[in-house]
Amino acid sequence: MPTKPDTAAASTARDGAEAGEPLIEIEDLKVHFGLGGGGLSRLTGRGAGTVKAVDGVDLTLRKGEVLGLVGESGSGKTTLGRTLLGLNRPTGGHIRYRGLDLAGLSERRMRPMRRELQMVFQDPHASLNPVMDIRTAVGHPLEIHGLAASEEERDAKVVEALERVGLHPAEQFLDKYPSDLSGGQKQRAVLARAIIADPRLLVADEPISMLDMSVRAKILQLMLDLRDDLGLTFVYVTHDLASAKYFCDRIAIMYLGRIVELGTTDEVFAEPRHPYTRALLAAIPEPDPERAVTRNLPRGEVPDAARPPAGCSFHPRCAAALSACGWEARDLRTYLERRWLTLEPDDWARERDLLGDLTGLDTPGLLEAVLRPGRGGTAEDVLALLERLREEDADGEAPEPFWRGVTALELRDGAVRLAFAEPADPRLLPVAGAGTTVACHLHDPARSAAVPPQTPASA
Amino acid sequence: MTQTALTSAPEPGSLPVGPTPAGKRFRGLRRFLAPIRQAHGMPKAMLWTGGIITALLALTAILAPLIAPYSFDAYQSGGHQFPKQGHPSGTHLFGTTVQNFDVLSRVVYGARTALEVMILAVVFSLILGVLLGLLAGYLGGWLDRILVLVMDALFAFPYLLLAIVAGFMLSGIIGGGVVTAALSITIVYIPQYFRVVRSSALSAREQVYVEAARAMGAKPSTIVRKYLFGNVIQSVPVIATMNAGDAISTLAGLGFLGLGIQPTEAAEWGYDLQRAIDDVNSGMWWTALYPGLAIVLAILGFTLLGEGLNDVYNPTIRRRRIIRAVLPVPTARKRLHEAAGNGGGTGSTTGDNGKAGTTSETGTTPEEGDGQ
Known part of the structure; x- marks a missing residue:
């Protein structure tokens, strides 16, 4: 399988499916997990806050399409996929499916629905019961939902499903145990188990990431065949953009529990709008040593999901962030610490003494930072340092976006006060003249009229 | 299609294309027995010794009426009363006791009692312990907390003391007999099964295949029966055989203290030992030696079998043999x-x-x- 397959032929063949009617409509879906916290907070009964794994997702799944949920670890893509099937209980929002709201269904009422909504897990070995032979394992959904009247009928259906996923002659596999099969065969058996009850939606959670490279393309092709033959709708959860490009009709890019960009695969790959999407695309390995792309990778790590940044969650890592992207006091500390990494030890010690204790800046949501001078100087010195930094960064090769969010830098009561612009959450807005929707202020005509839309990083 | 032909043509005999019903049924058993067949060295010796002793014990118990010359509570035969504390002789190979009983017959019938009590106790504690462990492990919550508390409390008692208390209470309710003895031993062993099964159920419940079963729409009862049970039960046979030996010693201990089975109901080695204490002081060795020997042999047999099974099945102990390649x-x-x-x-x-x-x-x- 080529790392970046050419999708031109594949996507034109699939264009017919895009006009399909909606199968599932997700509306403002929220899944928040309470944190246990340390031993002390557990004793006192207070939680350590919540992680917003999925935070307000709107999405419509059309019949017969393959939707890719793409993002880094911790972006909430797996949680969203599991919540679709009711394996996680949503904290808010709606999942509308055939006139029912799955979000509010009890486990008991959800069970019959699971015949139509199936899931394929990441690890094929772990998702098969080690003490159950393939005949029983693959046929179990039939038994659960009472779809086979007799053992002969069940066996016939199991054989049919196994042949369907390419395990033939199926009779050879019936009495085998999962440990007798290879990884690819196991994933095929898992797929057989998923399709045997004739489902409508299949959520595939990184179904190929545990498989050998040689088997991956075959499994993906098998899933495409299944979609065409059985009219399945797929939700394909992955962090692997190359396989998403090969497999998906539409792609939703997720970051910290939100969809930041949603569009057809062709459009997202041809013209990524969100800075995060651009960064992800730039991170795909390029096997051609002659064509080394500039790696405009985002700085830093994915932030702590329990304390997400204000405004756009991506702004601390974004090179093109604007004033309204959600700058706050925490970002000042990150900015200073990143700067100190580049300094000589002497300079660093001087600046650290001058600025004193920065831990007060860590509280999320502070739109005003007050810097009291440390032992090494006066408030005037601090102000002078910050102003010098602002000047330097504005002139540099890559302008530091942090200063765009600072609206005031002044002396007050023997301390330096910084004020930040009011943050605004970017909403998913359709891009003019294209089919994609993007949650980014850069592409919000009301905000970024002055700033010209940036060219893609790879151009 | 070419692939089909390629895979099936060269070796049609080696793959069970159309297995017979019997072959299908015993497949799981054969999987279970495979490690036993592969055993070697010390575990193999222990398994065989334990197995043979256990089999002899079982045979003796089943065929007791044929092997024993007299009934366990017979003190006369054909109008002739047995001698009191008689030396081993032609008519009484192992001698007679102070109550005029034939020692050989008591020992042989004692095997029957030991085996009955042992099987009942193991089966009762296995069923209860596995069931409670599965429920506590899978459901968790307050049920789990309460059960763990009770089981830990039971575990904290010395096992013989617990059996004595249970035996004392039960004999007041249903009288002294094989079932009473078995039940009082049952209580001692439930926590062992409970702990092992609960901890493996706890870890199995987090497995992806349980999640997958839920995603398929399986009810909790189905998940417990089809997905947890088979994975949790694997360590239980080993505990059962180890407990079997233990159960015999506990029964003997109860009998020795006079809390076990009434002497008129069944022959019991521990009771016989207790009656023989005075004999030993007056130089009569046979009344104590044979029941004692029987206890030791029975415990040895079951313990060896249990340890052997443990060595064979426990993956942390089991060692795969390295076979030296020999060129023809x-x-x-x-x-x-x-x-x-x-x-x-x-x-x-x-x-x-x-x-x-x-x-x-x-x-x-x-x-x-x-x-x-």
Whole structure:
């Protein structure tokens, strides 16, 4: 399988499916997990806050399409996929499916629905019961939902499903145990188990990431065949953009529990709008040593999901962030610490003494930072340092976006006060003249009229 | 299709294409027995010794009426009363007791009692312990907390003391008998099964295949029966055999203290031992020796069997044997010939040549002559 397959032929063949009617409509879906916290907070009964794994997702799944949920670890893509099937209980929002709201269904009422909504897990070995032979394992959904009247009928259906996923002659596999099969065969058996009850939606959670490279393309092709033959709708959860490009009709890019960009695969790959999407695309390995792309990778790590940044969650890592992207006091500390990494030890010690204790800046949501001078100087010195930094960064090769969010830098009561612009959450807005929707202020005509839309990083 | 033909054509016999119903049924059993067949060395010796002793014990118990010369509570035969504390003799091979009972018959019938109590106790505690452990492990919550608390409390008692208390209470309710003894031993062993099953259920419940079963729409009861039970039960047979030996010693202990089975209901080794204490002081060895020997043998048999099974099944102890590869003799000789022939010609492989010469001198010289 080529790392970046050419999708031109594949996507034109699939264009017919895009006009399909909606199968599932997700509306403002929220899944928040309470944190246990340390031993002390557990004793006192207070939680350590919540992680917003999925935070307000709107999405419509059309019949017969393959939707890719793409993002880094911790972006909430797996949680969203599991919540679709009711394996996680949503904290808010709606999942509308055939006139029912799955979000509010009890486990008991959800069970019959699971015949139509199936899931394929990441690890094929772990998702098969080690003490159950393939005949029983693959046929179990039939038994659960009472779809086979007799053992002969069940066996016939199991054989049919196994042949369907390419395990033939199926009779050879019936009495085998999962440990007798290879990884690819196991994933095929898992797929057989998923399709045997004739489902409508299949959520595939990184179904190929545990498989050998040689088997991956075959499994993906098998899933495409299944979609065409059985009219399945797929939700394909992955962090692997190359396989998403090969497999998906539409792609939703997720970051910290939100969809930041949603569009057809062709459009997202041809013209990524969100800075995060651009960064992800730039991170795909390029096997051609002659064509080394500039790696405009985002700085830093994915932030702590329990304390997400204000405004756009991506702004601390974004090179093109604007004033309204959600700058706050925490970002000042990150900015200073990143700067100190580049300094000589002497300079660093001087600046650290001058600025004193920065831990007060860590509280999320502070739109005003007050810097009291440390032992090494006066408030005037601090102000002078910050102003010098602002000047330097504005002139540099890559302008530091942090200063765009600072609206005031002044002396007050023997301390330096910084004020930040009011943050605004970017909403998913359709891009003019294209089919994609993007949650980014850069592409919000009301905000970024002055700033010209940036060219893609790879151009 | 070509692939189908390729995979199925060359070896049609090796793959069970159409298994017989019997083959299908015993497949799981064969999987279970495979490690036993592969056992070797010390575990194999323990398994066999334990197995043979246990089998002899079981045979004795089943065929007790045929083996024993008299009934366990007989003190006379054909109008002749047995001698009191009689020496081992032709009519009474193991002698007689102070109550005029025949020691051999008591020992043989004692095997029957021991086996009955042992089986009942193991089955009761296994069923209860596995069931409670599965529920506590899978459901968790307050049920789990309460059960763990109760089980830990039971575990904290010395096991014999617990059995005595239970035996005392039960004999007041349902009287002394085989079932009472079995029940009081049951209580002692439930926590062992509970703990093992609960902890494996706890870890199995987090497995992806349980999640997958939920995603398929399986009810919790189905998940417990089909997905947890089979994975949790695997360590239980080993505990059961280990407990079996233990159960016999506990029964003997209860009998010795007079809390077990009434002497008129069944022969019991522990009770006989207790009655024999005075005899030992007056130099009568036979009344104490044979029941004691029977207890030791029975416990030894079950313990060896249990330890052997544990060695075979426990993956942390089990060692896979490394089999030394042995080249078949004809091949080795042929290679030597070739080495000798080529070595002489090229002159570069003198080392090989010399080695070939020495090995052929040690063993294969006569055959070489024959071959040529």
